Every structure is written in C-alpha cells, then in structure tokens.
Amino acid sequence: MANANTTALASALSKAMAGIHQRGWCDGTGGNFSCVLEREPLKLLMAPSGVDKGSVAPRDLIEVDGAAQVIAGIGKASAETALHLEIVNTCSAGAVLHTHSQAGTLLSQWAMEDAGSTDTGEHTSLELKDLEMLKGLDGIKTHACSVHIPVLANDQDLQALSQRSRPFLPEAPHGVLIAGHGLYAWGRNLGSALRHLEILEFLLEQRWRRLLLDALMNSSKTV
Amino acid sequence: MANANTTALASALSKAMAGIHQRGWCDGTGGNFSCVLEREPLKLLMAPSGVDKGSVAPRDLIEVDGAAQVIAGIGKASAETALHLEIVNTCSAGAVLHTHSQAGTLLSQWAMEDAGSTDTGEHTSLELKDLEMLKGLDGIKTHACSVHIPVLANDQDLQALSQRSRPFLPEAPHGVLIAGHGLYAWGRNLGSALRHLEILEFLLEQRWRRLLLDALMNSSKTV
Amino acid sequence: MANANTTALASALSKAMAGIHQRGWCDGTGGNFSCVLEREPLKLLMAPSGVDKGSVAPRDLIEVDGAAQVIAGIGKASAETALHLEIVNTCSAGAVLHTHSQAGTLLSQWAMEDAGSTDTGEHTSLELKDLEMLKGLDGIKTHACSVHIPVLANDQDLQALSQRSRPFLPEAPHGVLIAGHGLYAWGRNLGSALRHLEILEFLLEQRWRRLLLDALMNSSKTV
C-alpha cells in the first residue's frame, strides 16, 4: 500500500465508512465497503471482515485480488467480497458500498413477501418514482420516471447469490437489495458510489414513510 | 470574492450548508443555497451544481449574476438558480435555502395527490395552524393563525416553474414546496432564511406526525 | 456577571443549550432556558429572546430580575420569562428549560383535543405510567406508578398563562406542557432540570410511539 493513489483512496474510504457508521447504516460490524485500486489485474481496497466499520484506520484496510484472496494487510476478506467483485466486473464499478439500514432491511423483506416469493432463489423489485431525488442517480435527467431496484432473496452461499445477481445488475439503478439484509450501492468511483448510496437510502426511507401513509389512507378511507 | 463582506458571507454560507447536510436535508448533492452579495447589479453567492453541499469550502462557492451566469469561481450554476433569482426579486430575499427533507418530499407529493392535481402546471397548498412554532416566521405574532405553504407541481423546465411560482410568492410564508422535490425557504438575510428553514422543516415533520395520528384515530374510531 | 459562580453557571447553561439545540428541541430561535443566580433578590441568568439558542456564548446571556426586567447583558427578555419566574417561585426551581420537540408539540395538542378542551383557559393532562424511566423524576421510586403532566391551552398573554399554570405547578412532575407549543421542565438546579428534561422528552416520544401502536392494534383487531 505504498503509492500515493492508494494512500489517498485508503484515507477517503476510511472517512466514508466512519460517516456511514455515524448514520447508523452499518451497526455491529455490519456492512462492507470496497474501492478498485487497479483493474488489470483487479485489486480491491476494502475493510476486513468482522470489525466495527466506523473505526477502521486507513492502514487497517486490506487489499484483495479478483479471486477474493487477501494480498496485503491483516485480516480476513468477508464472504461478501464475491458480490463486490461481481458488481465491479459486471457494472465497471469503481467502488461498492454495502449497508444495513432500517428501511433497506424492512422494505427488501416486505417486497419479497408482498410478491409471494420467499424461497431462496426468488427475486422481485421495489419501485421508486416521480421524485426529484431520483436525478441523483447517474443517467436520470427527470423526476418523471420510475426505477426498479432488484430485490434478491438472501443466501449464505455468496457465490450462488453473486451468480443470481448477475442478470439484474446491468439494469439496476446503481443499487440492489438483498431481502432482510440490506443495500449494495455502487458508482464509477467512491464519490459517485457515496452519492448513489445517499440517494438510494433517502429514497428507501421515503418509500417506508409512503407505505405507512398509503396504508393508513387506505384503511381510514375504506371504513 | 475579495472584499470582507463577501468573505464573511461565504464563510457563513459554507457553515450553514454543512449544518443543513448534517441534518439530512440535502443528501446526495441535493439542494442548493444562495445569498445576495449585491443588489445593483444583482449578484448571488451560491454553491456550484452537482457537489456534496455538506463539504463546500467558502472558496469553492461561485458568484452568479441576475441572468444566472457564473461571473466568478469555478463550476456550473444549477438550473434551479432561476427559482432562486425569482424569489430574490419577487420577495426581496437576501438568502434562499432549498432542501430535500423526508417530510418535505412526502407531504408535497401527498398534498398534490390529495388535491387531485397531478398534472404539470397544477398547484395546491399545505395548511399549518395553531402551533407556537409558526411565530418563528416573520410577521406572525400568535399561534392562533393558519398559514398555507404553496405547493407547485415539479417541472424540469426551471424557467417555467419559476414563472408559475411568481403569483404565489408574495403571500407565501417565506417558503414554497415543489411536489416530490422539496422546500425553498428564504429570508431578508442568511440568519433569517435559516430560521425560516428550521421552522418550516419542523412544521413539516410535525404535519407528517399529525397526518399519521389523524388517519389512525379516524380508522380506529370508525370501525 | 463578574463572580465565579455566575461564570460557571453561564458556561454550563450555554453548553446545555447547545446540546438541547443539537437534539432538535429548540429549532428556529424557539425555546428558552434560565438558571437562578440569586434568590434574594431574585436574579435569573437566561438566553435573550429571538436568538438561535444553539449558539449563545456564556457572555451573551442576560440577567433578569423578579419583575422580568433585564438588569445586565444585552438583549430583550422573552415574554415567556413570566412563566419561568412563576415556576421558580412556585416550585423553588433553580433552573427552567423550555423546549419545542416534535412529540411535546403533537401530544400536548392532541391531549387537549382529545379532552374536548380547545378554548383558551382550558386544561387537561397527559398520563405516563408503568415505565422505569419515570424513576428519573425526583421523588419517584418505582416504575409502578402513574404521573399526569398538566397540559394548558396556549396563550400569547404570558401573564395570564402563568397565572393559569399556578394551581397545577405544585403537583406537576417537574414539567408542564403548553398545547401545540412545548414543554417546560425544571429542577432544583441545572443538572436536575436537564435530567428531568431528558426524562420527560423520552417519555413523550415513548407516548407517541405507544399511541400509534395502540391505535393500530385497535383498528387491526376490531375489523
């Protein structure tokens, strides 16, 4: 981890993780976060598994290769590295941020149940539409649109989960939900991934409030 | 940006934006913020478009003229500058603060739908009444009153949106909502605009809680 | 404001106000806060009216006498000083903290409406019971109890409001609510008043969640 680029990225990633922890999006050693250091051969900078993501110093980050093996630094790579690599490869992402927020956990589980698809291997999607904040996602120029975040059933077999995610990634709005688990957001670099994360978490919280309001209006009108 | 007045304002605006971002009211490069530097000819100090509003240093602010052209500093002026200028001109505002909060986004969209006015060009209003916090708005001396925040349909044509806002601005309670988008709050100077922003965001969050409570009481009483 | 006691109290009060503002309990120059400096003759240290309570330096506090006249420092005494004085005199309080929280604003207004008492001059109360946190109020030794926070209709005539509050203060659980306005909490000194404030605000937020839950359970069971 000698060169200046790595040093700057490590510092930026450490700071980003502290901010994300501060917002309550990766409590209890939850979540994981990575940046691409090199493309050929692929090398990721990421947090080690099983540590509090709010207090990882730049020097405590690890380097991981394209086969999810640790090649520098001390610690284990999370099993979730497989999905980070899938997203980096399929979406040409430069950074992947994986969070466990209240809204992401709840809505992903609810969407799956609402679709009647609770078995492993199933999937659905969560629609977000007509909101100005959608324009914070790369490629969206107007609020008057609808995006569908893919929602995949959770799976402890991360190789299988990564493979299942593949067909959904190219069309995903820079984010995918794992049911009862949380959000993976990405972007072409760390700044862009952070922006997409803030936007998607905002929209998920908004969707939660909207769901409450719609259900209430529905039940108070019909009676 | 040489003189002492500009330096002080730039510093105050940068600090205000950091505080607003901290509260989660301008996630993901959302929102925009401006102060009047000079009236004749009109010159605004504002955040450039497309950056994280929580970490704009005073020196990174731009200066914009009355035709929304950047005249100093590096970066693009947001398309929303048109609405900032409309408010500055119509309301003699000294500062305009535009946020994307959860309550502002949801209630503006709900109010529009509730009024059955979802087409571009439509408008409605959101009533706030009988609350002590209303006295934080300039000109209001008692809680025993009712104010109506204008709510306008969102529009990516900011010239059109600004023009549509004009008839509503003189009577607006130092704030206007754009549906599914957020709040514009203003005041005669930055301090006054910040006070109005805090008051209006407090009242919007209060309205959201009240809406939940009323719908619940309604549905549990009627059954 | 020369002596050491005053300096220490001013510093503690300034710090307390910053913390209260940080929690969103006195947005937009709302709320007010006072400590007793001397009993004979009565002298209060308090925040001036109309300023952001989150950034009042110790030297910017004012001193007010028992007739609500400013006797030291620069600025106006809030009209609400009358109620601070009433509480200090009736309850032998050493500090009075007045906040505008979401839960306090909503529940006070709801309690009044629920009791059918919306005219000026009316009053009701809000019951809190069976919670361990009640033990944070001086004099309460078990969760197995019930306290009633008096709720008074709001009034811009603070002399009248203070007078109306008098019969309720001796039995109040170190706090009283003004409908659609907020909470006054007090204690024998600043530390005790801060504790009572945190306890009462916690209990109000808890009551809000409980109200939602009860109404929901009610409406989903009865249908």
Place this chain on the structure above:
Amino acid sequence: MANANTTALASALSKAMAGIHQRGWCDGTGGNFSCVLEREPLKLLMAPSGVDKGSVAPRDLIEVDGAAQVIAGIGKASAETALHLEIVNTCSAGAVLHTHSQAGTLLSQWAMEDAGSTDTGEHTSLELKDLEMLKGLDGIKTHACSVHIPVLANDQDLQALSQRSRPFLPEAPHGVLIAGHGLYAWGRNLGSALRHLEILEFLLEQRWRRLLLDALMNSSKTV
C-alpha cells in the same frame, strides 16, 4: 485502579458510554454499564449510580466486588448491579451494557401485554427472525433462524429480578429485556458486548417498524 489493564478498560468503557448516550439509549442518568476487571475474586468496573452516563470520565468509574460492594472509587453502586453480576456469573460475560431505548422500552412492554402476562413474576419473549443482522450475534451463522429474547416483568427488587432471570440467561441471545424498562446486552468482552448491543437495538427498532407495517397491512387488507 493502578494497572495498565484497568486504565485501558476504564478509558474504553468511558468512551463506549459516551457513544451510547449520544445515540439516546441512556437519557437522564438511565442505563448502566460494567466490565469485568478480575474473575478471581470477581471485580467489576462500572459507572456509579445516578450520574449522566454520557460524561463519566475514566477516573470517575467505580470498582465493585462480587457482593455488589464498592471497593474503589467514589459513588454508589446501582441496585441493578445485582443483575450485572448475575449475567457475569451465569453467562461468563466480560461486559454488560444496559440501555433504555425507545424501541426496547416499548416492545418489551407490548410483548408482555400481548402475552397477557402483566403481573410481577411473569415473563414472555420477543421473536426476531430471518434477518442478516442476526449473524452479528455470536454463534449465529445464517439469517435463516429465529431467536427469542426473554422478556421479564419489571421489578424494583433487583435480587428477585436477578433470580428470576437466571433460568433464561443461558439460552438468551446475549440479551434480555425488562418490560417497560430496557435491554441488558452482554459479551465475552467490551467489544463483543458493544457489538451485541448495536445488533439487538437495531433488531428492536426493526421489529418496531415491522409491527407498524404488519398492523397497517392487516387493517388495510381486511376492511
């Protein structure tokens, strides 16, 4: 409190308490927190009773023996020390963290009422299942599981409460709820206890949102 180990633990515990207070989980001198300093004979480092847990300096912590007697430092040991000791002894815990959060207070009381067991001496449990965050609890390897947090009726007789808790502790998921009171979380050391606390509080807040959503969906579907 001379040796290096004690100094390091005192500093870590003081910092942990400040962070817990910052999150609103121990308002108004509520909650209590302990670490094991020595096993033979048992010696706990803990916060004194009746102080603001957010601002306890390392030197203000007290040492308590296995009979809940203060053996070093200034201040009283909380009556709740009995339950800390019970957990340390029964679960071989190295740290015990006791919080008063909104969700923990509400759901524990609701679970007890829902089970129809409101008398002192009664107990029930709260189920958490199918969530990735469960894996943050030691010993859990998959989201596809269900854990039951024991919920005990509150009691001011802490000896009795501790004794009643005993049969439930060995199977508890590193946490137990006291109805209308809060959560006790523990772990083999302070880091592990903090992780379990963050995980359980996250899951309780999630359960609260889920409860709202289920009740709403239920009432809007049935009508």
